[in-house]
Amino acid sequence: MGTEFCVVCGRSDVPTVEGVCATCFAKRTTLVHVEGRPVVTICPTCGARKTGQVWDRRGASTLLSPEDLTPFLTVHPEVGIRKIHWSEGGQNPLMRDLEADVELVFRDERRTEHLRFEVKIEHRTCTECSRRSGHFYTAVIQLRAKLDDPPEKARELRERLEKQWERIMPEARKNWKEALSWKEELPEGWDIYVTDTLAARSIARLGKSRLGGTLKESATLWGRKNGQDVYRVTLCLRVPHDA
Ligand SMILES: [Zn+2]
Ligand SMILES: [Zn+2]
Numbered sequence: 001m002g003t004e005f006c007v008v009c010g011r012s013d014v015p016t017v018e019g020v021c022a023t024c025f026a027k028r029t030t031l032v033h034v035e036g037r038p039v040v041t042i043c044p045t046c047g048a049r050k051t052g053q054v055w056d057r058r059g060a061s062t063l064l065s066p067e068d069l070t071p072f073l074t075v076h077p078e079v080g081i082r083k084i085h086w087s088e089g090g091q092n093p094l095m096r097d098l099e100a101d102v103e104l105v106f107r108d109e110r111r112t113e114h115l116r117f118e119v120k121i122e123h124r125t126c127t128e129c130s131r132r133s134g135h136f137y138t139a140v141i142q143l144r145a146k147l148d149d150p151p152e153k154a155r156e157l158r159e160r161l162e163k164q165w166e167r168i169m170p171e172a173r174k175n176w177k178e179a180l181s182w183k184e185e186l187p188e189g190w191d192i193y194v195t196d197t198l199a200a201r202s203i204a205r206l207g208k209s210r211l212g213g214t215l216k217e218s219a220t221l222w223g224r225k226n227g228q229d230v231y232r233v234t235l236c237l238r239v240p241h242d243a
Contacts, residue, residue: 015107022107031076032102034117038072040064043126045133055126064088064096064119072117073102080105094121131181137193139200139233143207144189146214146240154187161189164239168203168210176203197233204235213239 005012006021008028014021020028041050047060049068057067069086083103090097100115131137143161145152152160169177179199183192194200201217208215215238219231 017107022109026106026109026111029076031079031104031106031111032081032113032115033074034072034115035074037118037120039120039122040068041122041124043129044123045125045129048126048128050124050126055128058126058128064098064121069098069100069119072119073100073115075104076106078106082110090118094123095119096121128181131195137181137195137232139194139197139235141192141194141200141204141207142189142234142236143192144236144238146238149240157189158185160241161239164211164242165190165207168206171206171210172203173199175199200233200235204237207237207239211239213237 004016004019006014006016006024007019008024009021011021014023017025042048042062043050043055043058044062046058047062048055048058049060060067064086066084066086070084073081073084075081081102081104085101085103087099088096089099096119098115098117098119102113102115104111104113125133143165145157145161175196176199179194179196180203181193181195183190194203204215204217207213216236217233218236219233222230222232224230
């Protein structure tokens with residue numbers, strides 16, 4: 001390749017890009033970094049994380065994990081991350097000191113970059129937990145076995161119903177799924193609490209048609225709001241065994 005050499009270190013035995021070898025380029029470039037002081041918003045009750053407007057990962061640990069931290073890394077486009085070793089310290093539970101050893105590959109060379117940054121933790125009760133604590137719902141879907149089917153053990157019955165329920169979920173619209181608040185297990189199946197009656201009815205009807213079930217709807221007077229009776233709707237969805 002002639003007499004190419006690195007204009008910074010003078011080496012001529014390594015490839016250069018625009019006159020600079022990978023080692024010198026890496027020294028003068030930020031390969032990976034964390035912008036500012038990131039914030040992780042955690043629901044202290046269920047561990048859910050808030051990303052944008054959306055809460056997810058209910059049931060996750062309230063301790064920081066790579067899933068929380070990795071998205072904070074800004075990575076140079078030519079860098080491939082191989083492995084990150086995280087460590088966490090600090091006395092303040094709401095302001096954590098983070099360190100990361102990032103093993104990466106840059107222009108065929110392996111390097112390890114060391115990062116230090118702070119993460120602020122915000123505790124906020126997620127929508128689902130606040131609904132739950134207020135016991136807010138407008139409809140219940142009762143997921144049950146068919147009356148004339150042979151009896152099943154409670155746990156097996158619930159597992160079967162849950163599987164069948166999960167099968168119809170991909171067909172449910174996003175706003176229907178968002179209205180599903182919490183569910184309770186019972187010896188006879190599941191009670192699924194829903195914050196929107198139209199969504200509850202739509203999902204129950206979907207279940208009826210896709211799973212070959214029966215559906216019965218009833219309403220009970222719950223209270224009065226703005227001078228009008230308010231009803232809670234119960235949708236009893238009975239689902240047979242898969243054929
Ligand atoms: Zn060089
Ligand atoms: Zn929560």
